[in-house]
Amino acid sequence: MSFGGAVSAMITSLKNNKRKRVSAFDKLERFQKENSDRLYFNKSASKKELEKIRLQTLRKNRNLFINNSIALFIIFSILIYIAFVFVNS
Numbered sequence: 001m002s003f004g005g006a007v008s009a010m011i012t013s014l015k016n017n018k019r020k021r022v023s024a025f026d027k028l029e030r031f032q033k034e035n036s037d038r039l040y041f042n043k044s045a046s047k048k049e050l051e052k053i054r055l056q057t058l059r060k061n062r063n064l065f066i067n068n069s070i071a072l073f074i075i076f077s078i079l080i081y082i083a084f085v086f087v088n089s
Helices: 004-018 024-034 047-088
Strands: none
Touching: none
16 A cells, blocks of 8 residues: 555645635735825925936837847847748758
């Protein structure tokens, strides 16, 4: 009878399933009670600074998109070239 490992795993699983579980609603209520503080930011930015940050972010995202597009185009071009070379040979 070589089923000792399977039986012990089953017993462990049953013991673990018997434990008391905390529901998601209880966790949410507890979180809301504990974190009822209001957000406070001690730093503020002027309209010019916010606009500068927005433009920098847009520029950075545009450059990232262009770089990713070029890399993807090169990879697909190489894959298509390799596919045509293997099909035609």
